[in-house]
Amino acid sequence: MASPAADDYLKTVYAHTEWQDAPITPSVLAGKLGIAPSSVTEMVKKLAAAGLVSHVPYGAVRLTDAGTARALAMVRRHRLVETWLVREFGYGWDEVHDEAEVLEHTISDRLLEGIDERLGRPRFDPHGDAIPDADGRVEREPFVLLADAPAGHSGRVLRVDDRDPDLLRALDALGLVVAVVVTVSAEGMILDGEPADLPEGAADVVWLSA
Incomplete structure (x- = not known):
């Protein structure tokens, strides 16, 4: 099929x-x-x-197992293309999702392998999502959704959902990007030692290291 x-x-x-x-x-x-x-x-x-x-x-x-294998192959294509567009063509992380949705169905396996090799076989895409390797293996560490993290919790931003470009731009302007360390406070969040006002909906699209 x-x-x-x-x-x-x-x-x-x-x-x-x-x-x-x-x-x-x-x-x-x-x-x-x-x-x-x-x-x-x-x-x-x-x-x-x-x-x-x-x-x-x-x-x-x-x-099923067969469905998972095929899904992982498509996820690998999508996330490698996103990473390629950001690194090689200067796309913003808010611009790549729709482009990758198109390109993932058109590039050959040979080109995909070439992209992976050129990029140094990245493990994560620009939004922090794990890129499966050619055998379907995925690397991921324990995580917690920002909305569920208790006050006082500190962690690295592991992942930001990529489906809302406007929210991605707002988070980028705030400096809330992948790998940044933040601390959850009773009022919201501490970023770079200062209180930060989160855009509406941000706590539901950001994941931190547990």
Whole structure:
């Protein structure tokens, strides 16, 4: 079942549980993909028939081993392309998601390997998401969502969700980027030794080292 649409479904199912444990439902999947629920239901049936996901009516959608392997291959493509665009072409981290969504389906395996080699085989993309290696292995350390971190917790920014370009630009202007160390306070957050006012919604899209 080789199609860009199927790959996008598998990649979205994988990414949903990468930074939290709740499985994805068809309705949530429809919202993330911007597709009508009826269309999602039909595609999930096709993916299940192909042995790529498991699903019961009205229940969660879960990847099979085969689905996970294919999802990891697509995630690797997407995140390597994002890293390539930032490092080699000067894109901002708020500009690469949509470009990578297109390019990930068009570049050859040979070009992908060349990009990986040229970049020094990076382990993380510009947003802090792990880049699977060619064998599908992923490196990730313990993490906590900023919104769930208790006052007094200090940690490095491990990851920032990449789906809201405006929020990414606001966080970049604040200096809240991957690898920066922050401390959670009762009032919000300490950044570079000073209190920082978080943009609305920021606490729900930033993950810190645990």
